[in-house]
Amino acid sequence: MDLFTAPQAAARFQTQIEAAFEALAADEKEIAASYDLDELLRSHGASDESAASGDDLLELNVGGRPLTAARRHLTLAPGTVMASLFSGRWDGRFARDDDNRVFLDVDPGAFETILSEVRDGAAGVALLKREAASGLYNGGTCDWIQFLLSPPTPTPDVEAAHNQLVTRRPSVQAQWLPPHLSGLLGAMQTFVEEFAAKEAQLSRERAAKKALYYRTLRGIKVIAPFLRPSDGTESISSVRVAGANGQPTRVISTTQSTLQNTTTALCNRFDTYRGPVAAESADHFTEIVDCARRLRVLPAGTRVAPPTTTSDKMDDLLYECGVYGLLDGVPTDTLPSDAHGWSCDRLPQQVGKACGLVFVMEEDSLEDSGHVTAFHTDGQLRTLAGPHTSQSAPGTFIEMTGASVDIHGISQMLPGPLPRTHEQQGFIARRLEVYQLDVVVDKAALTSAIDDLIHQKGLTGVIAYEPLRSSSPRQLIRLREALANGGDWAGSVRLICLAMRCGRLESLPIQLDWRDVLSLDLESQAASMRQYSLFSRRLGRAMELTSWPNYWLGNHKLVLYYGVGDSASAADPGCSRTCQHHDPDNDQHLSGTFRSVVAAEMIGQGSHCVARVEYPSCSAAASRIRQLVTQWTPPWGCTMFNRGTTSRCVIISGENASDAFAAHIYMSTGIWPGAHIHLWSTEEPQGDGKGVTGSPRAAGAAWQRMGSDAWLIPTLNEAIRANRRETAGWADV
Structure with a gap:
């Protein structure tokens, strides 16, 4: 074998060294091309933040409350979520309301608290964070302080574990070398160390670039809930909430993303039932909506504080949270x-x-x-x-x-x-x-108990609760309490039947939902009023019973009279519906029991006059009518109510499930000379539709109910005789 020449040996080493340097160059090129921060920001719609100025005044809509703030104040806490959000980089991605204001899905009270403190710079930020940590702020305000004034929360990253580099000093060793090659070994050791150092430098650059890339990506993910989707728009939904004790109406707004992420009940309150919120406290509804916001916006794994209120209102808040389905997870x-x-x-x-x-x-x-x-x-x-x-x-x-x-x-x-x-x-x-408390409710047992109560109380076919069967257990508990402790429901059944005959209801049974249960007035002393509050909203706004701060039937104030030791009065108390001028002699001033006053409001709808008779003051008929108007007991054993002090109405049909129409008799003395008696009915007119012959069933009901007093409406006897002739046939006359 021929010995290597110097050129051959040098060429062999040259080949190895060039291959190593080519690999090093490839690594440099790969690092330059990967983890492109500019491309990451562009792909997420970021803008050039250098164009933003601290003097910029930003028009904001914070959870429904308009607000103007200088950018310099919004970025006084560098390195925080809030500063990153308003750096100018994301101005093109903000959701905006109809007035082109930047919409921020944050509780406005919490945001104003933060903004007032950060104006003091680092000292104000540190103080605010200390106060939140010490418990000075609670609930949603504490959550927003900790989130907006903290760095973007890092998420666990498997690749981050490999970013900790452990380097070892390379070594070229030989057990024995010829003396003439000792210098070559030293040159190789130096080359290997320098090459390894270059590789380590590139690895650190790759790790630093990767860490910055993923840190930026995590930051984008943290603030993404405040930005509109990059591939679409973000709509803003708002409702008005009636203020209490003279407070102005409050506008509460949130994003469609929050509503899609929350419960169906809360989503429907914004998107389906667009009228003002009146059943819930404005403060409580604000807390409920803000809890839904935080459940979406705060990073995964963050513990979300529940809605809070003052101690004397906690029970109301729990019910309202149950209505909107927020109690199960909070x-x-x-x-x-x-x-x-x-x-x-x-x-x-x-x-x-x-x-x-x-x-x-x-x-x-x-x-x-x-x-x-x-x-x-x-x-x-x-x-x-x-x-x-x-x-x-x-x-x-x-x-x-x-x-x-x-x-x-x-x-x-x-x-x-x-x-x-x-x-x-x-x-x-x-x-x-x-x-x-361990909140464990057996819904199957609860619905079974409600089904039994509906049967026991004679409410089968009158009320049902299919929409509630899949709702919050607290609503079912509340319904069960209303049925179990509501007293005798027979009077309410008659009232519901009358509402059906007067066109106040389209069909039976009434399918109760969460809004009906929420309207329940379980604090009322009177069973009739507790029962009526369960379904009153179904009869129209003019028939709805409200109890704060006083009892109102529609737009009319009610005055209640409880008889001492009178169990009947406790179940269905005496009641008057005041007229505008509170004149007890006025024909519009209603009085009677609570149920009879409600019935009085019902019967006017859809009724027409069947018969009307006037008598002079000195006649026997006028005397009898005066007796019927002033006697203490209800005439003919029927439901009655008074209109002023000289008029009385008696309901003779419509309160039973078998009744096909509603009818009532109106009697009056003193308003006009003499006395008057009228028959009114919702019966569909027959024939020419005039008089008692046009409403034969109403005439028959009046004749049967009035008994010996039927002579007060002479045409009743004529109608009955005519009906008998028609039934018997002309051949038999």
Whole structure:
């Protein structure tokens, strides 16, 4: 074998070295072409932020509230989600409202709190974050502070684990070399070290570029919920919420993306039922919508605070959250501390992430020592581990009787003897015990119980609840309580039948939904009013019963009269519907029992006059009519109501399921000279449609009901005789 010459040896080494440098050049080219940050930003619709100026005034729509802010104030917290969002890079991707204002799907109150503090720069940001961490802010405000003033939250990335480079010093070794090759080995060692250093440098560049790329991508994903989709538009939906106690109407807005991500009930409230929100508190509805926002906007894995309110309104908020389907996924932590001076610094840590709580307070006063009051949600109780906590707090809470807490129809026992409490009122609690609630509801058993109650109460074919069978258990619990504790429903059945005959309802049974259950007035003392509140909204706005701050039937204020010790009055109290000038002698001033006043409002629709008779004051008929108008008991055993002090209506048909029409008799004395008596009916006119012959069934019902008083409407006897002749046939006359 021929020995290598110097050129041959050099060529051989040259081949290896060139191959190594070609690989190094390929790596440099691959790094330059990959993880292109500019392309990433372009693909997501980013703009050149250098064109933005701190002097820019941005017109914002924050959750429905217009707001103007300088860009410099919005970017005073560098490195945060808020600064990144308003850097100018994403101005072309913002969702915008109809007035071309930048729409920000954030709670406006929380955003204004943040904006007022960040104007103080780094010190204000640090202070705000410390206050949020210490519990000064709670609920959604705390969530928004922590999110908007924090860096984009990194997400776990498998590739990031490989970015930690471990380098070893390369070494060229030989067990034995000829003395003349020792210098060659040293030159090779130097070359290998320098080549390895270059490779390590490229690896660091690749890792740094990749880390920046993925950090930017994660940042884009964090702020993406505030941007319109890159391949489409983002529509804004708004509703108006009626303010309480004279407060102005509030506009609440959110994006279609939030509505698509939330419950069907809340989505329908924006997209299907576009009228103003009146059944829920404006503050509570704001909390509910903001909770839905945060469930979509905050990064996956972030714990979302539930809707909050003052302690005396927590029960209402729970019901409203149940209506919109937000209770299943959102825990109820603790009573808030801002309403009644709670000293709850350690309480949230003690109860942790409880899904529901009962607060049991022993009162601290000499005369009320030992009395216990509780604020609770529904569920089975179990004692939390840990010592009892002493607190001092004035407040108003739900009454608890004996050792049994009535949790919206579900009776649960608290451990230990608990004396009966007094009426709800403010007090100082000397001892506070906290119990955790497991919210477990057997819907099958609940619907079975409701089905049994509907049958027992004689409501089969009158009301049903198919839309509620798949709804929140709290709505079913509320319906069951209304049926179980609503008293005798026979009067309400008659009222529903009358509404059907008067055209107030299109068909039976009434299919109750969540809005009907939400309208329930379970606090009313009168069974008739509790029952009517369940279906009143189905009869039209003029017939709807509302109870805040006073009872109203449509646009008319109601005044109630309870008889002392009178069980009938307690079930269906005396009631008057005041006229505009509150004149009891006015014909428009209605009075009677609550149900009869409701019936009076119904019967005017679709009725026509069948017969009308006038009598002089000195006649026997006028005297009898005056007796019927002024007697205490209802004439002919029928439902009656008074119009003023000299007029009375008596319903003679329409209150039974078998009745095909509604009819009533109107009697009056004193408004005109003499006395008047009228027959009105919704019966479809027959023949020429005139008089009693045009409404023979109404005439027959009046004749049968009035009995010996039928002579007051002489044409009734003529109609009955004519009907008998027609039935018998002319041959027999």
